[in-house]
Amino acid sequence: MTNPDRADDLDLAARVAAGDEQALEVFYARYADPLYAFIFHHLNGGRADVEDVWQETLVAAVGALPGYRGQSRLFTWLCGIARHKLTDHLRRAGRSVSLVEDERSPDLTQVIDLAPLPDALLEQRAVRVRVVEALAMLPEDYRAALVGRYVEERTVEEVAALLGRSYKATESLLSRARANFREAIAEVQKSR
Amino acid sequence: MDDEKPGFEENLSRLMHAGLPPDARPGAETRAEVFRRLVEITRARADSRSFPDHLVVAIAAAIVLVAAWLVGRMAGQGLPAAGLAATAFVLIVVLNLAMVPLAGVVIVLRRRHV
16 A cells, blocks of 8 residues: 555654654645645534634644654544644534544445445535545545546546646556545544 | 446545535635744744754753852852851752753753654
8 A cells, every 4th residue: 555654654744843844845735634624524614713723733733743653643643633622612612522533424435335325424524524534544646636536526637637647647546546545444444 | 446336436526525525625825824834833943953952061061060169169158157048049049050951951852852
C-alpha cells in the first residue's frame, strides 16, 4: 500500500516542528481541508463556527506537533485535537456535547457494493466522517484524482489534464485510488 | 479494478459527495489567512530555537559563578554580621540564581528531545 504511513507522518511532523516551511505547506495541503470537512460534519455546518474550531485546531496542532510520536496516524491525531476543540466549543455555546463517535453507523465495507446506497445512510454524520477520514489516508495524487473525478465530476480527460498525466495513466491511477479508498474505509472501520 | 462490483463506482461517487459537499471546504481567503498564521507560529518557534545551546549553558554557568561568589562573600563576612534581613535577601537572590542553570539544562534537554 502506498498510503502515507506513520514513518512519513513522523518525518513530516518532525520537519514542521523544526520550522521547515515547505513541510508546513505539505502538511497544510494534505490535512487542512479534510480536517475542515471533519469539523464541518461534527457541527452540521455553520461556517463561522466551523472556521473558528478549524483554526483553533490547526494552531493547537502546529504548536503540539513536537509532541507527536507516531502513536496513531497524523490525521487521527489531528482529529483527536479537533474533538477536544469541538467539545470546548459546544460547551461554550451551551450546546449538548454529542460527537459523531457516539453515533452508531453501519459497516461501510459491507455496504459499499450494495447498489444503490440508501440515501438515509449517506445522511448519517458518522458515514460522512468515515469518508473524510478514509480520504485523508490516501496519497495526494489518489485523493486529487478521486476528488476531481467524483466530487467535481470531471471527465477522465479533464482529470488527466489537471494532474499532468496521460489518459491511460489517469485511468490506472483512478483504478488504484478506488482500490485504496476501499482499503482505507476498511482501516477506518477497523479502528472504531 | 477487475474485482470492482458493478455498483461500486456509483456508490463511491455518492459517498464522496456526502463526505465532501461544496460547503465542507474552507473559503480561499480564510484558507490563506490561516496558513499565514501557521507560518508565523512556525517561524517564531524556529527563532526561539536559533539561540545556541552552548550560549544557554555559558550564561547559566556565569550565573552559577556569580551566585557562588555572593555566597562566598557572605560566608567570609559571617552571617550574624550581615544582619537577618540582608541575609534573607541574599539567600532569596542566591536561590533564584540557582534556579537559572537548572532552567538552562531543562531548555537544552527539551530541545534535544524534540
